[in-house]
Amino acid sequence: MKRFLVPGAIAIGVLLVIALGLNGGSSGGQASDIEVQNAALVTEGDVLYQASCAVCHGSDLRGTERGPSHLSTIYNPGHHGDGAFAIAAVNGVKAHHWNFGNMPRIPGLSDADLERIVAFVRENQRIEGYEPYPP
Numbered sequence: 001m002k003r004f005l006v007p008g009a010i011a012i013g014v015l016l017v018i019a020l021g022l023n024g025g026s027s028g029g030q031a032s033d034i035e036v037q038n039a040a041l042v043t044e045g046d047v048l049y050q051a052s053c054a055v056c057h058g059s060d061l062r063g064t065e066r067g068p069s070h071l072s073t074i075y076n077p078g079h080h081g082d083g084a085f086a087i088a089a090v091n092g093v094k095a096h097h098w099n100f101g102n103m104p105r106i107p108g109l110s111d112a113d114l115e116r117i118v119a120f121v122r123e124n125q126r127i128e129g130y131e132p133y134p135p
């Protein structure tokens with residue numbers, strides 16, 4: 001009887017790994033392959049994002065009537081890399097993906113601030129997954 005115990009445990013382990021693998025570890029939306037972000041940067045980025053970006057992009061990043069959702073799949077790192085966030089804040093953005101109008105430049109953010117904002121956005125994309133584009 002005892003010698004069946006070990007293969008049994010291995011079989012259960014394998015099933016668990018398969019089940020977790022299929023689940024993708026992501027809740028809702030399309031799974032992302034973003035790494036876990038530095039928690040301190042994410043917390044600080046949250047504060048900055050709420051102050052400078054949320055009025056248009058939404059406090060939950062899902063957009064408002066003034067700007068698009070940053071959880072849209074077009075803002076995945078492969079399509080809008082981290083640099084795109086800095087460029088958007090420094091130069092503003094001419095409307096090209098949506099019909100909300102142009103994004104104005106957002107003055108007063110340092111490179112370190114923008115790094116924190118990006119960490120906050122990426123962490124949310126990682127946890128929430130992406131919304132389809134077009135919505």
Ligand code: HEC
Nearest residue numbers: 052053056067084085088095096097098100101102103106
């Ligand atoms: C006054 C409203 C407004 C505010 C405030 C705002 N945005 Fe935007 N943002 C927009 C709109 C509108 C677009 C969509 C432009 C388009 O049609 O592609 C956009 C697009 C973007 C894009 C995509 C740029 C690209 O290359 O396509 C990024 C990145 C972005 N915003 C980051 C930010 C960040 C970071 C902040 C805060 C520091 C911020 N935005 C604050 C309105 C805003």
